[in-house]
Amino acid sequence: MSPEDTLMDTLNAIEPIAQNFMREAQKRSDNLTKPQGSLGRLEELAALVCGIKRTLKPKTENKVIFTLAADHGVAEEGVSAFPQEVTKEMISNFVNGGAGVNVLARHINAKVIVVDMGVKGEILSKDVIIKKIANGSKNFTKGLAMTREQAIKSVLYGIELVDEEMKNGTIDIVGTGDMGIANTTPSSAVVAAITHAEVEKITGRGTGISDEIFNNKIMVIKKGLNLNKPNPDDAIDVLSKVGGFEIGGIAGVILGCAKNKIPVVIDGFISGAGALIAYKLNPLTKDYMLASHQSVEQGHKILLEYIGLKPLLNLNLRLGEGTGAALGINLVEASCKILNEMATFEEADVSKKIN
Amino acid sequence: MSPEDTLMDTLNAIEPIAQNFMREAQKRSDNLTKPQGSLGRLEELAALVCGIKRTLKPKTENKVIFTLAADHGVAEEGVSAFPQEVTKEMISNFVNGGAGVNVLARHINAKVIVVDMGVKGEILSKDVIIKKIANGSKNFTKGLAMTREQAIKSVLYGIELVDEEMKNGTIDIVGTGDMGIANTTPSSAVVAAITHAEVEKITGRGTGISDEIFNNKIMVIKKGLNLNKPNPDDAIDVLSKVGGFEIGGIAGVILGCAKNKIPVVIDGFISGAGALIAYKLNPLTKDYMLASHQSVEQGHKILLEYIGLKPLLNLNLRLGEGTGAALGINLVEASCKILNEMATFEEADVSKKIN
Numbered sequence: 282m283s284p285e286d287t288l289m290d291t292l293n294a295i296e297p298i299a300q301n302f303m304r305e306a307q308k309r310s311d312n313l314t315k316p317q318g319s320l321g322r323l324e325e326l327a328a329l330v331c332g333i334k335r336t337l338k339p340k341t342e343n344k345v346i347f348t349l350a351a352d353h354g355v356a357e358e359g360v361s362a363f364p365q366e367v368t369k370e371m372i373s374n375f376v377n378g379g380a381g382v383n384v385l386a387r388h389i390n391a392k393v394i395v396v397d398m399g400v401k402g403e404i405l406s407k408d409v410i411i412k413k414i415a416n417g418s419k420n421f422t423k424g425l426a427m428t429r430e431q432a433i434k435s436v437l438y439g440i441e442l443v444d445e446e447m448k449n450g451t452i453d454i455v456g457t458g459d460m461g462i463a464n465t466t467p468s469s470a471v472v473a474a475i476t477h478a479e480v481e482k483i484t485g486r487g488t489g490i491s492d493e494i495f496n497n498k499i500m501v502i503k504k505g506l507n508l509n510k511p512n513p514d515d516a517i518d519v520l521s522k523v524g525g526f527e528i529g530g531i532a533g534v535i536l537g538c539a540k541n542k543i544p545v546v547i548d549g550f551i552s553g554a555g556a557l558i559a560y561k562l563n564p565l566t567k568d569y570m571l572a573s574h575q576s577v578e579q580g581h582k583i584l585l586e587y588i589g590l591k592p593l594l595n596l597n598l599r600l601g602e603g604t605g606a607a608l609g610i611n612l613v614e615a616s617c618k619i620l621n622e623m624a625t626f627e628e629a630d631v632s633k634k635i636n
Numbered sequence: 637m638s639p640e641d642t643l644m645d646t647l648n649a650i651e652p653i654a655q656n657f658m659r660e661a662q663k664r665s666d667n668l669t670k671p672q673g674s675l676g677r678l679e680e681l682a683a684l685v686c687g688i689k690r691t692l693k694p695k696t697e698n699k700v701i702f703t704l705a706a707d708h709g710v711a712e713e714g715v716s717a718f719p720q721e722v723t724k725e726m727i728s729n730f731v732n733g734g735a736g737v738n739v740l741a742r743h744i745n746a747k748v749i750v751v752d753m754g755v756k757g758e759i760l761s762k763d764v765i766i767k768k769i770a771n772g773s774k775n776f777t778k779g780l781a782m783t784r785e786q787a788i789k790s791v792l793y794g795i796e797l798v799d800e801e802m803k804n805g806t807i808d809i810v811g812t813g814d815m816g817i818a819n820t821t822p823s824s825a826v827v828a829a830i831t832h833a834e835v836e837k838i839t840g841r842g843t844g845i846s847d848e849i850f851n852n853k854i855m856v857i858k859k860g861l862n863l864n865k866p867n868p869d870d871a872i873d874v875l876s877k878v879g880g881f882e883i884g885g886i887a888g889v890i891l892g893c894a895k896n897k898i899p900v901v902i903d904g905f906i907s908g909a910g911a912l913i914a915y916k917l918n919p920l921t922k923d924y925m926l927a928s929h930q931s932v933e934q935g936h937k938i939l940l941e942y943i944g945l946k947p948l949l950n951l952n953l954r955l956g957e958g959t960g961a962a963l964g965i966n967l968v969e970a971s972c973k974i975l976n977e978m979a980t981f982e983e984a985d986v987s988k989k990i991n
Contacts, residue, residue, distance in 0.1 A: 615740055
């Protein structure tokens with residue numbers, strides 16, 4: 282089977298979430314010892330997870346955050362405040378448990394799976410899953426970021442990550458994460474290509490760049506879009522022309538989760554670009570996604586609205602790695618515990634509303 | 637010593653938080669393996685906790701949520717959707733671990749301390765701390781909600797709760813919570829009296845009331861304010877004329893935390909009314925408070941802005957009990973772990989920003 286056919290198989294295997302389980306979950310929620318609706322979005326989250334998992338007793342024990350790393354040829358255009366070797370250096374930091382995502386994953390009792398999707402240079406740690414497509418994507422101001430075959434491969438690798446981890450045991454909930462110096466640049470390009478938003482409106486300061494670099498970044502993104510002319514109706518085309526390997530991988534993780542009926546909590550802007558690719562490939566994925574937070578990156582709001590996702594948190598985060606996803610997973614877990622553990626009016630012998 | 641003098645002693649014992657520890661904490665944060673400021677409000681939270689505790693290694697292990705319950709004479713004016721006996725019934729639910737606050741406290745590994753500040757009827761459970769002032773406050777449309785002596789007593793009881801729990805071991809962080817049928821009515825009255833906001837603008841639907849009851853609720857609050865004329869510059873006067881025992885108790889818990897240099901996470905609207913009383917008694921308390929969430933109750937935004945607090949979450953919650961505080965504590969704990977556990981650039985051997 283060709284890679285394109287394998288991808289099509291996954292896209293076709295994604296089912297709509299189960300509305301009847303959502304309704305039953307909300308019914309149970311309405312009967313718990315609290316005024317109806319008084320736990321707001323927690324009630325909505327729990328119902329959504331029930332719809333995804335087709336159960337009224339949603340488990341959240343086995344939590345996995347996939348942190349996908351890759352390098353970007355466009356980094357040579359001077360769009361980031363950090364040198365490219367930081368991508369590889371941060372992988373060691375992830376493996377040693379010292380990065381932000383490690384701390385927050387321990388806080389919520391989640392496993393972090395670190396993946397080399399295309400980091401420049403060889404990763405030797407046996408604690409990193411190698412799904413390497415190339416030593417970084419190419420500079421999209423000079424041609425394609427990657428070939429169409431590589432773009433499809435990056436998405437298939439993401440799907441595989443979920444399928445392979447399922448073989449190690451159940452996954453109850455997934456978070457996405459990224460690492461890749463310069464990767465807000467391809468993310469902005471992907472968002473601009475798909476949503477038709479102006480580049481100026483969706484480009485942010487990434488890790489913290491000066492005005493000069495910021496203006497250059499906008500020019501670089503425009504140059505890449507003008508040169509490559511990605512087709513907004515062909516997400517794989519967009520990914521191959523102006524995307525990145527971790528962005529494709531994240532799209533794949535989301536497709537893998539949707540196929541396997543696992544709720545997937547989307548991190549920030551880079552994960553959002555991956556979410557946009559997944560959504561364009563199959564809009565049914567939307568109902569499997571939960572947006573963890575509203576990033577500082579200004580394009581994030583536009584892409585979440587495009588998909589139709591409402592972020593859970595707004596804490597001015599802009600780190601990536603899956604840090605926001607970890608906090609989001611924690612809220613989803615809380616919502617499921619409410620549904621599973623709270624007493625009903627009958628059980629607690631509490632009087633009901635009188636009017 | 638008179639109760640009034642005892643209260644004055646606590647007010648005088650509250651010190652400003654330590655700006656130097658806040659600055660040192662931010663310096664450490666800036667040197668962790670992430671772009672500076674990229675963990676947004678988490679970094680601010682951690683710095684604030686360091687300023688409160690005067691340490692750079694803030695602990696959050698011992699977490700306590702105080703859920704203070706009381707009844708309200710004004711309930712007889714038909715301002716709530718639930719019968720008054722629910723206050724007492726919910727205390728059993730708290731003791732049995734079946735309420736929302738129990739579930740979320742277990743989720744964050746916090747202890748819930750349930751307190752009878754003035755519930756109608758006798759509470760027999762030995763798992764409830766009895767700080768009973770009376771069998772409910774009086775109907776403030778017909779006179780004072782409580783005497784000035786009772787108001788002071790409710791605040792002193794709140795302070796005692798913190799002091800007594802400190803004797804059982806350290807408290808690293810506190811959350812506030814409430815239970816009391818009809819208590820959004822006195823809370824709205826307190827907020828209106830202190831902030832001078834229009835009653836219409838700060839009155840919400842509480843547990844979920846109809847238009848008719850809502851309009852009646854506004855009339856009831858106006859009647860209470862017109863009859864009793866609370867003095868906005870005398871928080872104890874406001875509390876005694878239109879407040880409630882749990883509202884006074886929450887103010888006391890906040891004062892007790894400030895005195896003992898413990899960060900205190902404020903729940904929703906009712907806790908906010910307590911926070912307003914504490915803030916008016918001593919504005920230094922503001923820096924010890926963290927606002928967990930923006931409640932659906934429309935007066936909540938006004939009171940938070942009056943104090944100068946920015947809520948962490950916006951999840952359309954309106955349950956009270958300390959449920960929002962539990963979620964807020966969880967974020968504060970995450971922020972402290974970031975500061976304590978993340979590797980610095982030097983430790984992780986990661987390259988720094990180039991420009």
